[in-house]
Amino acid sequence: MTPCAVTTGFFTLGKCGQMAVAGCPACGRAVCADHLADGGMCPECAAARRQFGHPAAAAAARRRAYRHRQAQYYGDAGYYSGFDDYDRAAFEPGAAAHQDYLDDGDDALVDS
């Protein structure tokens, strides 16, 4: 089984981990049936394209905006960059996407 690699959570971050049914056409990550957003994309990629039809896309956008603000507020870049290089890449064209997300166990709840 390929676990869904969509990031979930707000204060605590983790991977969804349910059985994936497709790959996101934009970034290639594995996505489960619950997380298929507009255009079959993962919520992060849908949010980066301002397609908020799926609640998880809206949640991804909120989480990203919040982490970005907090990092600036604290002058603590780690709060944003540590959050998830892979997710951030969807919003920052040119930033290299790391492929290490699949290494996380299903229950990896990282408070980045």
Next chain:
Amino acid sequence: MFWRKQKAAIAGFHPLHQALIFERGFAATHPAAEWSALAASLHRHAGLIRRSKWALPHRAIDVFLPLLAAVCEDLGPKGVLAVTADLRGIHVPAKSHPARDIPVRPPARSATETWSIDPWLRLHAGLRDGSGLDILVVDRQRLRRVTKRGSSGKTKIKRKTQLTQLIRVRRRLPRGVAGARPQVPPPAWIGVTLRDGERRSVLAAAKLPRLPQSADEQVDRILTVATETFRWTR
């Protein structure tokens, strides 16, 4: 019959949505799925309800909903969130303490001080990482009435109000997790205390000298205080 359509619409709303309309608050405990049903119901309000008597209370849509969405993201499939929302505002009589006299100097003849305390939002959640999160937001108003005699001999009453806000967040760390002090200290307006026990707790509190000027700022302030408790386990 008046307002027939809108009454029918309200009857179809989530019960807690109805409570917000008629009682301006509620206390309830639910898993994330039920809270998102409430959120979906609240999002339909503006399109269906015109009558001002049935308007949603201040802070329901622009403050409560974003906080609800954030916390529900961390609940996981088994966690529940308890919410006590009282959005009646600080001016309901039950929230005011009796006025008391305070000392004065001439030309003031007498003065009283009245405190009103409005704990308008309380959240308690068991998060999927095993931590327990409590958020409390309280508005506090001090009203001073000073009676003065002017040079013409006329009595004048001056009123001065001061509105402040207290945001308190407690996170009980997951069992067996000690946490570590974050390298970057919190902003000066947030105080952090650690409480050791069977499980360690991180308490973050802020006393704002004035109320946030917008809903976004309000949400941001609450989330920032909450964030502080999560920086201990990055």
